[in-house]
Amino acid sequence: MRAVVTGGAGFIGSHLCERLLDVGYEVVCVDNFLTGSPENIASLTEHRRFELVGCDVVRGLEVEGPVDAVLHFASPASPADYLRHPLATLRVGTEGTRHALELASAKGARMVLASTSEAYGDPQVHPQPESYWGHVNPVGPRSCYDEAKRCAEALTMAHRRARGTDAGIVRIFNTFGPRMRHDDGRVVPTLIRQALEGSPMTVTGDGSQSRSLCYVDDLVDGVLRMLKASFGGPVNLGNPHEVTMLELAHWIRRLTGSHSEIVHVPLPTDDPRRRRPDIRLAMSELGWQPATPVEQGLLRTIEWFAGRMEAGCGPTVVPAPAVPSDDAGSRADDARTALARQE
Numbered sequence: 001m002r003a004v005v006t007g008g009a010g011f012i013g014s015h016l017c018e019r020l021l022d023v024g025y026e027v028v029c030v031d032n033f034l035t036g037s038p039e040n041i042a043s044l045t046e047h048r049r050f051e052l053v054g055c056d057v058v059r060g061l062e063v064e065g066p067v068d069a070v071l072h073f074a075s076p077a078s079p080a081d082y083l084r085h086p087l088a089t090l091r092v093g094t095e096g097t098r099h100a101l102e103l104a105s106a107k108g109a110r111m112v113l114a115s116t117s118e119a120y121g122d123p124q125v126h127p128q129p130e131s132y133w134g135h136v137n138p139v140g141p142r143s144c145y146d147e148a149k150r151c152a153e154a155l156t157m158a159h160r161r162a163r164g165t166d167a168g169i170v171r172i173f174n175t176f177g178p179r180m181r182h183d184d185g186r187v188v189p190t191l192i193r194q195a196l197e198g199s200p201m202t203v204t205g206d207g208s209q210s211r212s213l214c215y216v217d218d219l220v221d222g223v224l225r226m227l228k229a230s231f232g233g234p235v236n237l238g239n240p241h242e243v244t245m246l247e248l249a250h251w252i253r254r255l256t257g258s259h260s261e262i263v264h265v266p267l268p269t270d271d272p273r274r275r276r277p278d279i280r281l282a283m284s285e286l287g288w289q290p291a292t293p294v295e296q297g298l299l300r301t302i303e304w305f306a307g308r309m310e311a312g313c314g315p316t317v318v319p320a321p322a323v324p325s326d327d328a329g330s331r332a333d334d335a336r337t338a339l340a341r342q343e
Contacts, residue, residue: 209272
């Protein structure tokens with residue numbers, strides 16, 4: 001079996017590539033290294049069943065030879081990244097998704113779209129079932145990501161209905177684990193970095209807003225189960241364990257043994273108040289539910305970040321130009337150079 005993973009050098013994408021290799025797939029990792037890192041896949045480059053293709057899926061996605069699976073994970077995923085690259089985020093969600101679907105259709109492959117809990121916006125229904133249509137601000141600063149993913153879902157279902165493309169959608173809730181960038185702006189790496197540094201731990205608003213945190217290994221397991229399924233979804237993948245941001249800050253401070261002060265900063269615009277997945281569909285259709293306790297996942301993630309800090313490692317993102325989708329080739333060259341240095 002041969003799988004194409006777009007965004008394969010990203011946080012979740014790299015874990016997905018690794019797991020696919022573990023279960024016997026040949027893997028074609030496609031990335032333009034806008035937010036992905038060559039470091040994430042450095043351990044895979046010598047694997048005989050792994051191939052790295054540096055390209056921007058917005059421009060097209062052509063893969064020679066047979067393809068059995070297409071997993072579309074290419075997109076900036078943290079608020080800091082998609083607010084920095086709003087046009088690229090919209091384009092990869094629309095044009096990039098179209099190209100991934102066309103590849104799957106041409107090859108007769110199963111396609112899995114990585115959508116997001118952001119499709120629900122700031123939800124007025126709690127927990128969120130897949131039947132809920134969401135509460136999204138279509139013109140707010142986060143809309144470049146929210147609406148790109150909602151359009152990607154519409155494209156996926158249109159291909160499934162009109163062309164019979166074997167495609168399915170997973171809506172991914174907050175996921176954490178090793179290989180997250182310490183500077184990507186998401187809450188878990190931010191709080192862990194601050195706690196380990198002994199700097200003030202920043203909690204937005206009064207900290208009463210909640211998220212549900214899923215360890216990356218569990219998320220990847222759900223994606224692979226969706227890959228083996230035949231239904232279209234969408235299906236929620238996330239951990240129903242809900243925690244407030246203030247509780248999370250205290251939790252991480254305790255686990256790290258930090259004495260950092262917890263400080264409050266303003267809430268970002270359109271920041272959702274509550275997030276918690278209803279996973280009954282994933283349980284019934286995929287036989288899936290998260291298996292890693294949140295505290296165990298946090299300890300593994302803290303250990304990984306601590307190891308990087310001890311090694312003096314800085315940010316893991318390859319610098320990108322202000323107009324990202326127009327310079328994919330040079331970014332891919334930069335990434336290959338970085339990999340060569342590491343080897």
